[in-house]
Amino acid sequence: MDLNGNRITKRGIELLQDPTLNKSTAFTEEERQARGLVGLIPDVIETEETQINRVMQQLNDNSSDLDRYIYLISLLDNDETLFYKVVMSDPAHFLPVIYSPTIGEACLKFGHIFQRPRGMYISIRRKGHVKEILRNWPEKDVRFICVTDGERILGLGDLGANGMGIPIGKLQLYTACAAVPPHVLLPVFLDMGTNNRDCINDPLYLGIRQTRPPAEEIYEFTDEFMSAVQEVFPQCCIHFEDWGGVDAINLLERYRENYCCFNDDIQGTSGVILAGIINALKIAGSRLKDQRILFLGAGSAAIGIADLIVSAMMQDGLTKEEAVSRIWLFDTKGLVESSRSKVKSFQKPYAHTHTPTRDFAEAIGSVKPTAIIGVSTTGKAFNRRVIETMATINDRPIIFALSNPTDHAECTPDEAYEWSRGRAIYAAGIQFPPVEYNGKKFVPSQANNMYVYPAIGMAVYATQAKRITDDMFIAAAHAVAEQVTQAELDSGKIYPHQSNILETELYTATKVAEVIFDKSLAGVDRPENIRAFIESHAYKPEYKSLM
Numbered sequence: 001m002d003l004n005g006n007r008i009t010k011r012g013i014e015l016l017q018d019p020t021l022n023k024s025t026a027f028t029e030e031e032r033q034a035r036g037l038v039g040l041i042p043d044v045i046e047t048e049e050t051q052i053n054r055v056m057q058q059l060n061d062n063s064s065d066l067d068r069y070i071y072l073i074s075l076l077d078n079d080e081t082l083f084y085k086v087v088m089s090d091p092a093h094f095l096p097v098i099y100s101p102t103i104g105e106a107c108l109k110f111g112h113i114f115q116r117p118r119g120m121y122i123s124i125r126r127k128g129h130v131k132e133i134l135r136n137w138p139e140k141d142v143r144f145i146c147v148t149d150g151e152r153i154l155g156l157g158d159l160g161a162n163g164m165g166i167p168i169g170k171l172q173l174y175t176a177c178a179a180v181p182p183h184v185l186l187p188v189f190l191d192m193g194t195n196n197r198d199c200i201n202d203p204l205y206l207g208i209r210q211t212r213p214p215a216e217e218i219y220e221f222t223d224e225f226m227s228a229v230q231e232v233f234p235q236c237c238i239h240f241e242d243w244g245g246v247d248a249i250n251l252l253e254r255y256r257e258n259y260c261c262f263n264d265d266i267q268g269t270s271g272v273i274l275a276g277i278i279n280a281l282k283i284a285g286s287r288l289k290d291q292r293i294l295f296l297g298a299g300s301a302a303i304g305i306a307d308l309i310v311s312a313m314m315q316d317g318l319t320k321e322e323a324v325s326r327i328w329l330f331d332t333k334g335l336v337e338s339s340r341s342k343v344k345s346f347q348k349p350y351a352h353t354h355t356p357t358r359d360f361a362e363a364i365g366s367v368k369p370t371a372i373i374g375v376s377t378t379g380k381a382f383n384r385r386v387i388e389t390m391a392t393i394n395d396r397p398i399i400f401a402l403s404n405p406t407d408h409a410e411c412t413p414d415e416a417y418e419w420s421r422g423r424a425i426y427a428a429g430i431q432f433p434p435v436e437y438n439g440k441k442f443v444p445s446q447a448n449n450m451y452v453y454p455a456i457g458m459a460v461y462a463t464q465a466k467r468i469t470d471d472m473f474i475a476a477a478h479a480v481a482e483q484v485t486q487a488e489l490d491s492g493k494i495y496p497h498q499s500n501i502l503e504t505e506l507y508t509a510t511k512v513a514e515v516i517f518d519k520s521l522a523g524v525d526r527p528e529n530i531r532a533f534i535e536s537h538a539y540k541p542e543y544k545s546l547m
């Protein structure tokens, strides 16, 4: 039987060419006889262990992470079970190869390394026909679509169709990190053109060669996509990824009440940063409600994190006004304050009364934040003066330098520890190696969204949740934070180790599912044991018997 309970009838070459059924050299003698496979594969029967050894050897023969990425994607195209078995056997090793940082390079070269389509490409030229197009997808029980328009891929900007690497990779992490079954996942690229001339002029570019239309047309086409998904895949949750900052905020507001959807750049980011702050406060010995937080950058990540921190502060006893008054924003034009013209609507709640300043260190001296959060896309913006000012005001300054890739980080861990004399509690958007300062080893943390969104995905999948709310991200943040040991906190580490990611995410999914049931958002009855219920939905990368 296949995953939808239908009898599997495929035989011979057709069976070998189906990556979800192919076992290659691991087909048993009985399966070979019954399915017409004799002679189509070598006449040895290998264990999965031997197959994994071969994959590992071939991976080691590849000289770069991009080559390893290309090899693993072709393994996925041939033998999905073996792909996930390999990746889930050592997530700390493989996640950086199939996702960040390698995925950035893979996206830049997407049209050049492209071998076989994966997911769906829906262009604005097909406006009015999105429903029919979605019906071309072979799987009928799609539960998650990760959709991008390619406008703001990682920190790399508008990559148009090359951005399709992101939904593909993000969805692989649903399975690799939280065991969401791969057959329910569908990556989608909504092709509305690109303003990137390099893409348009590249003969191997895979998108439509036109500039992006005005916002109204983008929103109209996205509206059609949203309602088509709801009709064709009624149980589907839509995960927005790497849209331009303003569109990301506007579209989330437009759909969050009426669709099961979320934006990972806004909400996933905010969940993972809240988890980091919760643990940073354990180290600093302080309460969330007593913090003042200053953001460098006032785009989608900053607003998402700010809004979730306000909700979490309210859970910690503050009124909304009190919580909002503790959050400050600073962008290219300086401190976002009430006298400034051209403050965007989503920034307005945080535009407090203050004299204008374009000097970030001066703003720190006056606002006196306990934490600064860099989401500015600007490398080295946290200079010595900024860190030293933070260290003068705070015993344990919280310094999150989240912009990526590496050269966009607002400061490195070496700089944060050195300039704060080892007192900073530091996290970055990328993984930096351990640092030694004054004879003590510090392990810098990576605030990686993969701690949160796959777990949200597993909880939504199992409970068939109807909507995604902030409470779910707050619950996820607490659950992730809880799983960091005291010894790890002592070394400055505020996120769990990636080697145990599946356990981390299943625990987190259980806590999120509790919220879904408590808030009556589930589409199924509350089970007695939610952890066992979540586990019963977990995908296992094991070959299925075809006898």
Ligand SMILES: NC(=O)c1ccc[n+]([C@@H]2O[C@H](COP(=O)([O-])OP(=O)(O)OC[C@H]3O[C@@H](n4cnc5c(N)ncnc54)[C@H](O)[C@@H]3O)[C@@H](O)[C@H]2O)c1
Pocket (backbone or CB within 6 Å): 154, 155, 244, 245, 246, 265, 269, 272, 296, 297, 298, 299, 300, 301, 302, 330, 331, 332, 374, 375, 376, 377, 378, 381, 402, 403, 404, 405, 408, 428, 429, 430, 447, 448, 449
């Ligand atoms: N988990 C994570 O670590 C994580 C998650 C999401 C985003 N990020 C990173 O955060 C950064 C921002 O993402 P976003 O989605 O908010 O982008 P965005 O484009 O929506 O916002 C960027 C903001 O930074 C401001 N800015 C630009 N240059 C600045 C400067 N020199 N000084 C002050 N402000 C400046 C802009 O005015 C804008 O408000 C990206 O580099 C992204 O990689 C990290």
